[in-house]
Structures are given as structure tokens and as C-alpha cells.
Amino acid sequence: MVARAKPKRMYRTMQGRMVDIEKLRAANEGVQAVGNMNVNARGDVLGAGGNIVKSKAQVMKKYYEKPKGMVDDTPTRSQPTPAPKVEAKPQVQKMTPVASKPAPQKAVAPTPKVESKPVETFKPKTESSSKKGIDAALDGLE
Numbered sequence: 001m002v003a004r005a006k007p008k009r010m011y012r013t014m015q016g017r018m019v020d021i022e023k024l025r026a027a028n029e030g031v032q033a034v035g036n037m038n039v040n041a042r043g044d045v046l047g048a049g050g051n052i053v054k055s056k057a058q059v060m061k062k063y064y065e066k067p068k069g070m071v072d073d074t075p076t077r078s079q080p081t082p083a084p085k086v087e088a089k090p091q092v093q094k095m096t097p098v099a100s101k102p103a104p105q106k107a108v109a110p111t112p113k114v115e116s117k118p119v120e121t122f123k124p125k126t127e128s129s130s131k132k133g134i135d136a137a138l139d140g141l142e
Contacts (some may be wrong), residue, residue, distance in 0.1 A: 011019050029042040038046045043056035131139060
């Protein structure tokens with residue numbers, strides 16, 4: 001049985017051109033990737049001047065040397081961390097209470113006395129012709 005060749009993945013752009021992504025990716029392996037990780041498109045760590053410091057294989061080997069969930073058999077004794085230094089707060093001088101003067105009272109002018117007049121009560125007008133209902137209500141309006 002013969003292994004089949006991997007079919008090329010061709011993509012059609014919006015303008016109708018055909019692009020081979022794998023060929024494009026292989027042609028730009030050495031170009032520095034955009035971002036702040038200082039790696040090229042292949043994954044090699046780059047140093048000053050774009051020189052390769054660690055290859056991708058070295059980075060991956062170091063990553064998989066010790067799986068994330070693995071615990072060491074011998075615990076490491078860590079040095080006790082010193083207590084954080086607390087800065088002395090400046091002493092605040094307490095103020096002694098000062099006897100306060102009472103607020104001045106406002107002078108109120110005396111109100112003049114008003115003679116009370118007897119309240120007149122409402123007395124309906126009596127006319128010779130007695131109107132009732134709506135006619136009586138609309139009588140005073142014009």
C-alpha cells in the first residue's frame with residue numbers, strides 16, 4: 001500500500017487568486033513574528049540582531065521535561081520570609097477641645113396685632129325665580 005501525498009490546501013482570496021498557505025508559511029519561517037515575545041514564525045527564540053538563541057526543539061524539550069502536574073519527591077525547605085516592615089506612622093497631635101461660644105440668637109421683630117374680623121359666611125342669593133341644577137350653576141358665568 002502506498003501512502004498518499006498530503007493534498008495541498010489552496011485557498012481562494014476575495015479577489016479570486018489562489019494561495020498555497022503551506023508554501024507561504026514555509027517561505028517565511030525565518031521572519032520575526034509580530035509581538036513582544038521575540039520569536040520568529042517557526043517558534044525559535046531570537047536574541048539581539050535577530051540571531052537564534054534557542055531553537056524551537058530546545059524550548060519544547062525544556063517544557064516537557066517536567067510535566068505540570070508532577071510533584072517532587074523531596075520537598076524543598078524554603079527560608080521563612082521576614083515579616084514586612086511596617087513604617088511608623090507619624091504621631092498626630094490630638095487637639096484639646098476648646099469651649100465654643102454659643103451661636104448668637106437672631107433677633108425676632110415683634111409682629112403687630114391684627115384685629116380679627118368676624119368671618120362672613122356664604123349665603124346664596126335668593127332670587128324670585130328659583131333656578132335649579134345646571135341653570136343655577138351657569139347663571140353667574142358669561
